[in-house]
Amino acid sequence: MTSKITRRSALITGGAIAAASVFAPNIARAADPINVGSLTPNTGGGGPFGPKITAAHKRVVDLVNSQGGVLGTTINLFQENSETNPETAVRAADKLINVNKVVGILGTWSSSVTLGIMPKCQEAGVIQMCTSSSADIPIRDEKGYVFNFQALSPVWGRAIARLALRRGFKTFNLMALNNDFTRSMMDGFTEVVGKDKLLQDSFYYNGGQSSYRSEVTQLIEKNPDAVFIPSYVTDFTSVYKEIFRQGYEGQVISVSISTGAKFKEAIGDAANGIIHGLPVPPIKSPAYAEYVTETGLEPIDGVQHPFGTAGRDQMSVLLLAIEKAGSTDADKVAKAIWEVTTGDGKETVYNVTEGLKAIRAGKEINYSGASSSIEFDKEGMVLGRDFQLAEIKDGKDVVIERLEF
Amino acid sequence: MSAYLISMATFVGFFMILALALNLQWGMTGMVNFGIAGFYALGAYTSGLLSVKLGWPVGITIAMSCVTGLIAGGLVALLSMRLREDYLAIVTLGFGEIVRLIALNEDQITEGPRGLKIDARPFADMFDRETYPLVYLGLVALAVAVVFVIVECIRRSPMGRTLRAIREDDVVAEVLGKNVLRHRIQVFALGGAFMGLAGALYAHYVQNISPEVFMPMVAIFIWMSVIVGGAGNNWGLLLGAGVVMTILEGSRFMGDFIDFLDAEQLSAIRIIVIGVLLIAILRVRPRGLIPEPKFSFAAASTDQERQPSIENAK
Numbered sequence: 001m002t003s004k005i006t007r008r009s010a011l012i013t014g015g016a017i018a019a020a021s022v023f024a025p026n027i028a029r030a031a032d033p034i035n036v037g038s039l040t041p042n043t044g045g046g047g048p049f050g051p052k053i054t055a056a057h058k059r060v061v062d063l064v065n066s067q068g069g070v071l072g073t074t075i076n077l078f079q080e081n082s083e084t085n086p087e088t089a090v091r092a093a094d095k096l097i098n099v100n101k102v103v104g105i106l107g108t109w110s111s112s113v114t115l116g117i118m119p120k121c122q123e124a125g126v127i128q129m130c131t132s133s134s135a136d137i138p139i140r141d142e143k144g145y146v147f148n149f150q151a152l153s154p155v156w157g158r159a160i161a162r163l164a165l166r167r168g169f170k171t172f173n174l175m176a177l178n179n180d181f182t183r184s185m186m187d188g189f190t191e192v193v194g195k196d197k198l199l200q201d202s203f204y205y206n207g208g209q210s211s212y213r214s215e216v217t218q219l220i221e222k223n224p225d226a227v228f229i230p231s232y233v234t235d236f237t238s239v240y241k242e243i244f245r246q247g248y249e250g251q252v253i254s255v256s257i258s259t260g261a262k263f264k265e266a267i268g269d270a271a272n273g274i275i276h277g278l279p280v281p282p283i284k285s286p287a288y289a290e291y292v293t294e295t296g297l298e299p300i301d302g303v304q305h306p307f308g309t310a311g312r313d314q315m316s317v318l319l320l321a322i323e324k325a326g327s328t329d330a331d332k333v334a335k336a337i338w339e340v341t342t343g344d345g346k347e348t349v350y351n352v353t354e355g356l357k358a359i360r361a362g363k364e365i366n367y368s369g370a371s372s373s374i375e376f377d378k379e380g381m382v383l384g385r386d387f388q389l390a391e392i393k394d395g396k397d398v399v400i401e402r403l404e405f
Numbered sequence: 406m407s408a409y410l411i412s413m414a415t416f417v418g419f420f421m422i423l424a425l426a427l428n429l430q431w432g433m434t435g436m437v438n439f440g441i442a443g444f445y446a447l448g449a450y451t452s453g454l455l456s457v458k459l460g461w462p463v464g465i466t467i468a469m470s471c472v473t474g475l476i477a478g479g480l481v482a483l484l485s486m487r488l489r490e491d492y493l494a495i496v497t498l499g500f501g502e503i504v505r506l507i508a509l510n511e512d513q514i515t516e517g518p519r520g521l522k523i524d525a526r527p528f529a530d531m532f533d534r535e536t537y538p539l540v541y542l543g544l545v546a547l548a549v550a551v552v553f554v555i556v557e558c559i560r561r562s563p564m565g566r567t568l569r570a571i572r573e574d575d576v577v578a579e580v581l582g583k584n585v586l587r588h589r590i591q592v593f594a595l596g597g598a599f600m601g602l603a604g605a606l607y608a609h610y611v612q613n614i615s616p617e618v619f620m621p622m623v624a625i626f627i628w629m630s631v632i633v634g635g636a637g638n639n640w641g642l643l644l645g646a647g648v649v650m651t652i653l654e655g656s657r658f659m660g661d662f663i664d665f666l667d668a669e670q671l672s673a674i675r676i677i678v679i680g681v682l683l684i685a686i687l688r689v690r691p692r693g694l695i696p697e698p699k700f701s702f703a704a705a706s707t708d709q710e711r712q713p714s715i716e717n718a719k
Contacts, residue, residue: 081672
């Protein structure tokens with residue numbers, strides 16, 4: 001084998017580069033219709049949820065295209081994988097913004113990804129729609145281009161705390177995975193139950209450890225009625241195994257994203273009795289019923305597709321806003337997003353088809369979604385999602401309490 | 406499209422600086438460094454924090470990043486007094502994780518998992534939004550050039566020969582009267598300074614850094630760049646960094662042409678394709694795209710043929 005670059009290999013490489021540069025402009029030229037970007041966590045920490053958001057985005061775009069598109073032109077959807085990693089996501093966002101010339105980037109899930117791509121989106125005038133819970137999102141969004149379809153995590157904490165108090169627990173201890181989402185949830189929880197109900201100071205643990213023995217020992221040392229552990233599924237599985245091994249008899253409370261099918265599979269019968277909470281879609285809403293039909297899912301009583309439904313709403317709201325604004329200019333679209341989602345005395349629509357019809361008929365609309373009624377506060381954060389507390393019984397989630405907005 | 410290419414070229418620039426630094430440490434001196442992400446993070450946070458919290462001018466904060474990288478590199482290298490090869494690898498990996506965990510947990514200083522937003526950018530006032538990315542690319546290219554010239558000078562100098570001697574057999578080098586520890590510390594500190602520089606340039610470019618950015622995966626990308634390009638050869642790994650980035654990012658465009666697969670399948674296939682391409686490159690060119698030139702006593706071709714080499718041994 002030669003170690004030199006031969007003339008032949010140089011020619012082949014050069015030829016390949018030349019060919020690539022001939023074809024490359026085709027990618028850019030495909031930018032005539034309205035371009036929309038989707039950046040979802042298809043692998044990594046958000047892996048269980050990303051594909052559902054992706055599929056929901058695609059369904060809405062296909063539906064609208066089959067009905068003639070928006071502003072008389074078709075929608076081009078470009079989908080990228082954020083790998084739940086801000087380092088990769090920045091480059092993926094770069095491609096969506098500069099090559100695909102998208103109007104908006106939808107579907108970011110992890111707060112660090114949403115915040116990581118924010119400087120680029122703000123600079124380029126690109127709308128962001130996410131389901132991230134970091135309280136920093138509205139603070140960093142200086143231009144008003146970010147719309148969050150998820151309740152901020154202090155809201156989660158407060159709701160779970162309220163439901164836990166209703167169950168009659170008197171003393172608590174808290175520990176949380178050290179990330180922004182879970183930390184601010186813990187603050188919300190403490191705010192509602194009051195510091196005097198905590199037997200000791202709350203603390204954080206670092207994810208990805210092989211054992212959580214010392215953390216768990218510290219957590220249950222004073223034997224509180226209940227422990228609250230905001231976490232992700234990967235670490236909560238190991239944490240819970242350790243709690244079980246140490247024979248804690250009080251109530252374990254967590255978030256539903258940590259106790260999905262993978263968790264139950266790993267833990268088996270020992271999972272029975274765990275209580276978990278999550279913002280959920282309004283199950284009585286016609287939009288939610290439509291989502292269930294569209295996806296061919298069985299209507300279940302347990303954890304109801306909180307992220308897939310948000311994906312459907314993100315794409316629907318963006319397309320309605322573009323039609324309403326009559327333009328793809330970020331400032332106009334951002335203004336139109338409020339007009340089509342928020343405010344009283346407008347015609348309520350539950351899907352994008354109805355919405356487009358109403359807008360074309362000159363009516364004012366208020367989109368009510370499958371993930372929530374979609375009303376934004378002045379910072380672009382969604383107001384009130386329903387919240388539900390479920391208990392695992394015989395390996396299934398049984399709803400025990402519900403807070404409705 | 407051109408804005409995208411400029412942006413990717415800038416990212417390749419960060420990879421190049423890191424790869425040149427790793428080549429100095431590992432390719433030339435044989436010191437395994439898996440803690441690249443730690444030095445990268447140290448540089449990024451040093452410059453970011455000094456400019457955000459203390460309002461120092463960007464030029465000075467970037468220089469400070471080099472200084473912290475230099476000091477950290479020197480201290481980690483002290484550990485190599487008794488640790489070598491695999492053991493040093495584990496220690497450096499540990500160093501990288503320690504830096505990341507400090508950034509994650511000391512949130513009064515680093516903003517922790519929320520991430521640090523950095524507004525300051527070098528020369529930002531002097532150019533408009535359209536031309537600025539090109540200016541930044543120029544700045545990064547200048548940094549790559551400076552680092553390249555320094556490492557290439559070291560490679561050609563008597564010090565470079567000493568480093569290669571240490572790489573091949575440090576006991577022999579020691580016996581010949583070379584101060585092995587001093588050389589190791591110098592090289593590791595200098596490499597650390599370059600990695601700090603890359604981190605600072607990265608931080609002011611993306612303007613938002615969080616501990617999750619600096620996962621050990623970054624180190625793996627740089628190792629791939631060096632191995633694919635050709636360990637020991639500075640020209641080779643400039644190419645290697647470009648090739649690795651082209652594979653990582655170019656594979657994104659598959660999705661724009663293949664429409665019979667859904668986005669979920671494409672994400673999985675993309676990651677498989679990245680792996681397969683890297684394996685294929687190393688199968689075809691095991692010593693990298695541009696391998697390190699072999700040492701020979703005389704330029705005479707007859708002599709060179711008598712040299713034992715991997716090719717002849719096959």
